[in-house]
Amino acid sequence: MMAGVGGGNDFQWCFSQVKGAIDEDVAEGKHILPLKQRKACPTGPTSSRYPCAVSEGALGSIQRSVIEALQGVWEYRCASDIISTVEFNYSGELLATGDKGGRVVIFQREQESKNRLLSRGEYNVYSTFQSHEPEFDYLKSLEIEEKINKIRWLPQQNAAHFLLSANDKTIKLWKISERDKRAEGYNLKDEDGRLRDPFRITTLRVPVLMPMDLMVEASPRRIFANAHTYHINSISVNSDYETYLSADDLRINLWHLEITDRSFNIVDIKPANMEELTEVITAAECHPHQCNVFVYSSSKGTIRLCDMRAAALCDRHSKFFEEPEDPSSRSFFSEIISSISDVKFSHSGRYMMTRDYLSVKVWDLNMENRPVETYQVHEYLRSKLCSLYENDCIFDKFECCWNGSDSAIMTGSYNNFFRMFDRNTRRDITLEASRENSKPRAMLKPRKVCTGGKRKKDEISVDSLDFNKKILHTAWHPKENVIAVAATNNLYIFQDKIN
Amino acid sequence: MASIFVVSAERFIPLFPRLACQGVLLGCHPCFRLNMFSKGTKRKFSDGDEEISDESLVGARVASSYSLQRQSLLDMSLIKLQLCHMLVEPNLCRSVLIANTVRQIQEEMTHDGSWHMVAEAFCSAGQSPSERLVATEVLCRSREQDAEPKLFSVISYEGCREEEVVADETLCSVSVSDTVSNVCLAGRIGQCWEKSELSGVERDEEALEDSRLGSGEDEEIDTKDRASTESPKTIGQVFGTFEIKNGSPGPDSALEELFSDVDTSYYDLDTMLTGMQSAPKMGPYDILDSLAPSHSSPSIVSTPNCRSDLNELDHIMEIIVGS
Numbered sequence: 058m059m060a061g062v063g064g065g066n067d068f069q070w071c072f073s074q075v076k077g078a079i080d081e082d083v084a085e086g087k088h089i090l091p092l093k094q095r096k097a098c099p100t101g102p103t104s105s106r107y108p109c110a111v112s113e114g115a116l117g118s119i120q121r122s123v124i125e126a127l128q129g130v131w132e133y134r135c136a137s138d139i140i141s142t143v144e145f146n147y148s149g150e151l152l153a154t155g156d157k158g159g160r161v162v163i164f165q166r167e168q169e170s171k172n173r174l175l176s177r178g179e180y181n182v183y184s185t186f187q188s189h190e191p192e193f194d195y196l197k198s199l200e201i202e203e204k205i206n207k208i209r210w211l212p213q214q215n216a217a218h219f220l221l222s223a224n225d226k227t228i229k230l231w232k233i234s235e236r237d238k239r240a241e242g243y244n245l246k247d248e249d250g251r252l253r254d255p256f257r258i259t260t261l262r263v264p265v266l267m268p269m270d271l272m273v274e275a276s277p278r279r280i281f282a283n284a285h286t287y288h289i290n291s292i293s294v295n296s297d298y299e300t301y302l303s304a305d306d307l308r309i310n311l312w313h314l315e316i317t318d319r320s321f322n323i324v325d326i327k328p329a330n331m332e333e334l335t336e337v338i339t340a341a342e343c344h345p346h347q348c349n350v351f352v353y354s355s356s357k358g359t360i361r362l363c364d365m366r367a368a369a370l371c372d373r374h375s376k377f378f379e380e381p382e383d384p385s386s387r388s389f390f391s392e393i394i395s396s397i398s399d400v401k402f403s404h405s406g407r408y409m410m411t412r413d414y415l416s417v418k419v420w421d422l423n424m425e426n427r428p429v430e431t432y433q434v435h436e437y438l439r440s441k442l443c444s445l446y447e448n449d450c451i452f453d454k455f456e457c458c459w460n461g462s463d464s465a466i467m468t469g470s471y472n473n474f475f476r477m478f479d480r481n482t483r484r485d486i487t488l489e490a491s492r493e494n495s496k497p498r499a500m501l502k503p504r505k506v507c508t509g510g511k512r513k514k515d516e517i518s519v520d521s522l523d524f525n526k527k528i529l530h531t532a533w534h535p536k537e538n539v540i541a542v543a544a545t546n547n548l549y550i551f552q553d554k555i556n
Numbered sequence: 557m558a559s560i561f562v563v564s565a566e567r568f569i570p571l572f573p574r575l576a577c578q579g580v581l582l583g584c585h586p587c588f589r590l591n592m593f594s595k596g597t598k599r600k601f602s603d604g605d606e607e608i609s610d611e612s613l614v615g616a617r618v619a620s621s622y623s624l625q626r627q628s629l630l631d632m633s634l635i636k637l638q639l640c641h642m643l644v645e646p647n648l649c650r651s652v653l654i655a656n657t658v659r660q661i662q663e664e665m666t667h668d669g670s671w672h673m674v675a676e677a678f679c680s681a682g683q684s685p686s687e688r689l690v691a692t693e694v695l696c697r698s699r700e701q702d703a704e705p706k707l708f709s710v711i712s713y714e715g716c717r718e719e720e721v722v723a724d725e726t727l728c729s730v731s732v733s734d735t736v737s738n739v740c741l742a743g744r745i746g747q748c749w750e751k752s753e754l755s756g757v758e759r760d761e762e763a764l765e766d767s768r769l770g771s772g773e774d775e776e777i778d779t780k781d782r783a784s785t786e787s788p789k790t791i792g793q794v795f796g797t798f799e800i801k802n803g804s805p806g807p808d809s810a811l812e813e814l815f816s817d818v819d820t821s822y823y824d825l826d827t828m829l830t831g832m833q834s835a836p837k838m839g840p841y842d843i844l845d846s847l848a849p850s851h852s853s854p855s856i857v858s859t860p861n862c863r864s865d866l867n868e869l870d871h872i873m874e875i876i877v878g879s
Contacts, residue, residue, distance in 0.1 A: 199645050225645075287648055306648040335656055337649045356649050389629055389660060393653045443625075447632060452650045 070488060070551050073539070074179055075495050076164070077138070077547035140543035142530055146210040146218065149534040152180055152541055153220055154548055155205025159189040161222055161275075163233060180550055184233055186275040189224040201226050207292045209301070211314075219278070221301060225288040228303055230279035230314065236272045240264040284310050284320045291341045297348040304341035304353060307334075311365070323371045324353060324363065339454075340399050346406045350375075354411060358395030362422065378420055380427045390442040390451065398454035403463040404535075410466055412457040415439060417468050417478070432478045432485065435470050437508040437519045450524050460533045469528025472517065473544045474504055490528060490542045490549040501551075623670060630661045 142155040152164040165183035192201040202225055211219040217234040242264045245253055287305035294301045302323070303310050309324035324341075328334055337356045344350035349365045361374035382391065394414035402409045408429070411418050415436060418428035434455075438445060445451040450471075457468040469475045470487075478485045487504045494501050507516040530543040538553035633654050665671040 197645070288645065334652060337652050339649060356653055389626075389657055392656055392660075396649070396653060443629070446629075449636075449650075452647070452653070 069501070070486075070540075070553055071501050072495055072549070073552045074550040075490075075492070075547055076162075076182075076550075077140075138546050140530060140546060140548060141204050141206060142208050143532040143541050143543045143548065144208045144210060144220075145532050145534055145541070146220075147212050147535060149536050149539070151183065151210070151218060152532070152550075153208045153210065154541075154543065155188065155208050155222055156546075157202075157204045159187055159191070159203030159205060159224065161186055161188045161205060161208065161220075161231070163218075163273075184273040184275050186231070188222045188229060188231065189227065192226070206289055209292050209294050211294055212298055214298075221292055221294065223289045223292045223303065226282065226285055228281040228289070228292060228312075229277050230281070231275050232278045233273060233275045236274060237269060238266045239269045241267045279314065279317050281312055281317050281320070284312075290339060291353075293341060293343040293351070295343045295348050295351075296346055300348075302341060302343060302351060304338050306337040309338065309341055309351075309353060309371075321369070323365060323369070325370065325372060339397050342400055342402055342409075344406055345402050345404060352400055352402070352409060354397035354400040356396040357392060358397055358413060360397065360400060360409070360411060360420070376422070376425050378425045378428075380418070388442070390446060393446070393451055394442065399456040401457060401459060403459050404461065405463055408463065410457055410459065412455050412468055414451060414453075414455075417457050417466060419466070419480070430480060432466070432476075434468055434476050435474075435506070437506055438471075441519065445524070448524065450527075453527055453529060455527075455529050456531060458531055458533045460538070461535045467531050467533060467540065469531055469542070471524050471527050472522040473526040473528055474506075475528045475531055475542055488551075490544045490547070490551075492547075495549075623668075626661055626665070630658060630665075633658045633661070 138160065139157040140154050141157055142153075144153050145151070146153070150166050152166075154162050154164075156162070161184075162182060163184045164180035166180050167178040188205060189203040191203045193199075194201055205222050205224055207221075207223045209221045211221070211230075213219075217232050220231050220233070222229050222231060241248070242262050244258060244261055244264075245255070247253060281303070285303065285305040285308070287307050289303055289305050291304040292301060293304075299315075300311055300313050303312065303320075304324075307325065307327040308322055310320040311323045312320045324338070326336065326338060335357075339354050339356055341351060341353035344352075350362060351365070351371075352360055352362045354360045358379065360378040362376035362378070363371035363373075364375045365371060367373070367375060382395070397411045397413050399412040400409060407422060409420050409422060411420065411428075412434075415438060416434055417432045419430035419432075420428045442451060455469050457466060459466055464481055465477055465479050467475060467477045473490045474487050475490065476485060476487050487506070488501065489504050502515075505513075505516045506522070507513065507518045512518050526545065528542055528544055532541045534540065540551050542549045542551065636654050637651065637658070662671065
């Protein structure tokens with residue numbers, strides 16, 4: 058339920074931070090002190106179902122108003138660091154990004170200072186490490202890209218943080234731990250590390266822990282390799298926190314986090330004769346609460362829900378979700394645009410959301426024959442499908458995400474636009490992630506695409522859209538109205554602000 | 557590559573070569589043309605090969621615009637299937653979706669009865685078989701609407717994904733030892749027959765035979781008949797035909813098909829016309845020699861005739877040279 062339409066309780070989305078290179082040139086690392094101006098954000102009513110720190114209501118007012126923007130311009134990175142995945146951890150304190158160069162960058166939210174009550178911290182770089190290296194498959198004479206396809210956090214169980222990162226073939230479990238103390242006064246070592254001659258030691262002392270600059274270390278704890286013939290497109294941690302699944306184009310494997318030399322194949326849709334292949338797996342996810350249930354989507358626009366208790370090999374689905382095709386809108390591209398690029402369970406576990414090329418659909422797990430909600434992301438592209446097929450844009454795989462309370466959903470589009478839909482009020486908003494809106498006091502205003510002949514002021518026509526600027530990866534903070542949007546090689550962080 | 561499109565397109569729809577060219581793109585271009593496809597409406601395929609008078613030009617254009625767009629979509633899809641980055645494994649999902657689109661178009665074109673036009677255009681290309689043999693490399697990389705589905709099925713599914721290593725260059729080389737390339741060519745040639753078969757016009761096929769090869773050798777028609785009797789009757793099974801051919805015992809049958817029709821003409825071209833046979837061109841004959849004892853197909857029966865002529869020529873050459 059959206060927090061009051063009027064009365065000063067409206068939310069506005071405002072720019073918070075952007076990470077990444079400003080232009081295409083490689084630049085040195087720079088740190089510009091951000092201009093900060095914070096206001097207290099009073100909390101609104103919290104939901105009884107999903108306790109949140111802030112009010113529910115994901116969408117801001119559509120009215121234009123001056124919005125104060127917080128700006129943080131961080132280090133520049135190489136232009137080839139195209140962000141390929143974005144993921145908040147379970148608490149929202151950490152934000153991980155993976156890029157095309159196999160690197161993982163983790164941002165941490167700075168602690169909210171006491172005198173600025175309830176203000177939101179900024180995200181600063183916490184750790185950077187090289188997760189995957191390019192490999193060469195000698196048998197097939199083909200390169201294996203180091204691009205990180207997916208990152209999934211594990212729930213935190215001790216002081217360290219764990220995440221899974223996957224490229225096309227290999228999944229790695231990384232441990233990110235902090236070290237802010239070091240021991241001094243070893244008996245067997247000098248201060249500079251040289252070994253002492255044992256015979257020269259005349260006294261013993263107890264080493265003392267001295268504080269040191271915080272060091273964040275990332276170390277690979279498990280490497281899950283050689284289980285996928287095809288390209289991994291999804292990984293999902295199970296709710297038992299012991300197992301996880303990994304899905305490629307034709308198979309889904311179930312792993313135990315502790316065991317790397319074995320995995321169970323639970324779905325296999327590879328036909329005996331590859332000539333008959335007409336459908337591939339595009340995404341898979343574990344149910345957030347039921348550890349025996351998972352879903353996977355296909356390139357034909359279908360979703361299958363499987364129960365691992367039914368059989369060891371879950372080729373036979375328990376539920377089959379497909380919306381009947383509208384025969385009047387059938388074209389040669391119907392199948393391609395029906396291909397599902399992402400599937401996400403709601404936090405409640407009762408719904409799931411799928412993203413196909415032109416729309417986002419919300420499904421009730423209890424109803425298989427059609428979705429309960431359909432949202433058009435960029436319907437104006439329907440008449441451009443042939444051109445989009447020509448330049449391969451029709452194969453772009455957009456992701457989608459829920460907010461913490463499942464009241465809103467978000468997905469990306471072209472021209473660095475991203476769209477948010479409020480499920481309760483049925484309102485939607487189009488925003489743009491661009492440098493022009495990244496200045497302090499910049500107006501973050503809703504964007505509109507003009508489909509008809511007459512273009513109003515501030516509208517952008519369909520033909521002017523930049524199809525090279527696509528937002529494929531977005532993430533929503535699990536508890537607050539903070540979103541991370543990956544625009545090619547820049548990461549934008551937006552927060553809401555109550556006027 | 558572009559030139560081949562032009563040639564075929566002109567042959568297919570001679571009056572609208574430009575439109576056909578516009579429909580074809582190589583690689584990715586960020587250009588956006590409003591290229592509307594009529595949704596769900598089927599238009600009768602108008603015979604573009606016939607001359608159309610100026611008065612009915614507009615009518616013909618409207619009637620054939622759908623088929624033109626459909627054809628250009630087919631061309632585009634076939635290019636996409638071939639233009640994969642061989643350094644990294646291409647995206648299987650994308651390949652599957654494009655292949656499904658190609659299938660869909662072919663099914664519709666079969667329904668319309670317009671698929672036989674495509675086959676005719678290809679088979680009556682007038683290229684001599686040796687040219688086609690030489691042009692195999694280009695064909696492997698270019699739009700070749702008959703063969704592409706088979707090539708694709710070889711490259712993208714079986715070749716790239718599985719344990720066998722199939723590089724694109726392999727397919728383009730006409731080496732006898734390479735089963736894949738042989739099958740690919742066999743598929744290309746065989747599919748020509750199949751497409752003709754599917755049109756259900758026997759006479760056309762024989763006419764095609766004669767026009768293409770310039771001679772009515774029995775073995776050609778026999779080969780075609782054999783291929784046509786083997787071939788499935790529906791477009792949908794075309795993708796599986798490769799598998800059927802491949803499944804036949806050993807690579808010999810594929811080699812046999814490969815060289816059964818091409819070989820004789822090759823011989824015709826090079827030996828009859830020029831009267832000379834150099835050493836490298838002995839290759840096919842060597843293979844046929846090895847196949848002769850194990851096959852009794854009509855194509856092989858004709859081989860001894862070729863070989864005797866060849867021996868005779870060699871003998872004459874030796875006399876002339878005096879070696």
